Amino acid sequence: MSDLLERLRGRGWRLTAQRRVVAEVLDGDHVHYTADEVHALAAERLPEISRATVYNTLGELVSLGEVIEVSTDGRAKRYDPNAHRAHQHLVCGRCGTIRDVHPSGDPLADLPAQERFGFSISTVEVTYRGLCPDCAA
Amino acid sequence: MSDLLERLRGRGWRLTAQRRVVAEVLDGDHVHYTADEVHALAAERLPEISRATVYNTLGELVSLGEVIEVSTDGRAKRYDPNAHRAHQHLVCGRCGTIRDVHPSGDPLADLPAQERFGFSISTVEVTYRGLCPDCAA
């Protein structure tokens, strides 16, 4: 995590207590939290942190490419700190849990040129939907 | 479209003016509208139609499998009437346009069993993001 904080400082980030706490919350786990969950977890350490700051900080981390924003459904976006390794998502349609999985091929190769309609494609997202073991039971 | 209305009636749908208009709006175009856009277009023909009815009807069409719900970003869901044919989406990150494209392989085959973590997977969504020819210019 000090890596992340160093990278951010190198990019001219002003290092505040709030930003540090948000970054630490995201770094802790392979779970992908919603903005509200990040806020709640951050507030455990820094009770007066505001929602606006959490939203701002998450947005900054996303535009710096340190975190990926995942919209799995019509619910709240989730934030995926694992931005540096190619991966895809497994989503439980019942409880909303998201897990990272790792692809065995390059999905972009599956789209023939004549199906690209002149688009310049920069990313491909693959989402597998189903039920996690707990919800299936 | 009369096909769709017939199918719906066959499934016990009560055929009201509101439902007919919503189905017609969806059928009209290859564009994928948001619920609000559907409401606006439906209201051109049936001015008193309420938002709740549009949401209800869209939800029913989705659970009947006649329409697919697409969340491309954190914004409003869009409704894709092209549910009968397997396809994926090409999304312009600038203007939000969505185009349907057609896969050449089965993306589910790319996920090895040991990466499924016990999930029972029912669908796979693939989204290609980039810029459409107009926005790239």
Add this chain to the structure above:
DNA sequence: TCTTGACTTAGACAATGTCCAATGTAGGAT
């Protein structure tokens, strides 16, 4: 045509996210 249960409506409410003016502060300048 009559009846009935499914459908529609308006608007309150909920969840998530954005914006702004006032206030606070990190870190360079002195």
Add this chain to the structure above:
DNA sequence: ATCCTACATTGGACATTGTCTAAGTCAAGA
């Protein structure tokens, strides 16, 4: 070490999208 100031934070109002409910309405079978 202290001061400045541009950048960051705050709280709350507001916006967008979607859900729910109670009361009225209507499609379609008897």
